[in-house]
Amino acid sequence: MSYESWETVLLGELCSLTRGSSPTQKTLPGDYPLIVTGPEPLSSSEFQFDGEAVCVPMVSSTGHGHASLKRVHYASGRFAVANIVTACEVKNPAECGTRFLYIYLQHFKDDLIVPRMQGTANVSLSQRELAQVPVRLPRLGEQRRIVDLIGAVDEAIEVADEQCAASNRLLREYLEAYDFSQDKTLGELAMMRSGPSWKAADESSAAVPGGEPVLGITNTPQGRELDLTSQKYVTGVPANTMRVTPSSIIMIRTNGNRNRIGNVYRSSPGISGFAVSAFQIIIEPVDPADAALLYWALETPRIQRSISDAASGSTGLGNVAIGWLRQLQLPYPIGEERRIFIDTCEALLDAVQATDDVTRRLRNLRTELLSSLLSGAHRIPETYDELMGA
Incomplete structure (x- = not known):
């Protein structure tokens, strides 16, 4: 059967569309899954559906006037659905499988569902618009x-x-359990300095006269790898700013998530000469041969906990002080x-x-x-x- 012969059916004709009835925050927890907008279900003491459904969030994942949809959900058995989610139940299983519909809508959500979201501040999807989503169906x-x-x-x-x-x-x-024979302070082993502050207006996504490549907080995501897909250039970086070298370690200095403060990243050949923002610190080993050891010493869970616990600020952005870091005892x-x-x-x-x-x-x-x-x-x-x- 050729693709041209696939049947095109509107979602509202293919499925019964039913809005969820459970308030996300006020539903009593229980034995039944509660399908919400997040990746994992919550629970409910009562169920609303018994069977299969594709559940589509009706509000934007990001808000702030921007339409987006991170995911749709497949649900089966007895389950409840949040009141900002619509359950799509296939009317005729001989025409369309629910799992196929889930795969189809998840794959094409940015093309078929997101453009139908409307609103300025609170972007949402109406059931009328959801019903107009076209679905192309091969044979069962x-x-x-x-x-x-x-x-x-x-x-x-x-x-x-x-x-x-x-x-x-x-x-x-392994890092948690390793018993080291001796310690040294980080200040004995490395120089360190945070980057300068700059305004968003100072940033450019393309090289400009007088602009220097920089690493911002978006370049240091969760995990051990720098993300260099978004490159920024800043003009007016002070001449005495410390720059990244092949032996540098980049540390998160300031973050709203205390557990992220102190996270470290190794340098890579592509970032030599970069400056870092005021949200980060460059740690430069006195002896470049210590670079690998310093990285793994800073990666140990015990050291990461110490840095998070030492960060200042009880609300909002936390911050670790350079002076405190210099006194930090590291395995050596x-x-x-x-x-x-x-x-x-x-x-x-x-x-x-x-x-x-x-x-x-x-x-x-x-x-x-x-x-x-x-x-x-x-x-x-x-x-x-x-x-x-x-």
């Missing part, structure tokens, strides 16, 4: 093949995610002990990165498969049914 057999194949990829992603999480846990446990193994510690940390990090890379590749494969299968560019042959049966 093809729907089932797509669902089965994507389900197999999802299972592989889940396994890879678990392996990555296990590798991360092993690394953290030497000789064979140092080599074993660093080599083990690097080997465990390699395992984390390898499993994370597998996860990324599988997610990309999933996206490419869906783009191909839902556009009709490729079909799954009917012989695949034998694999499903097996």
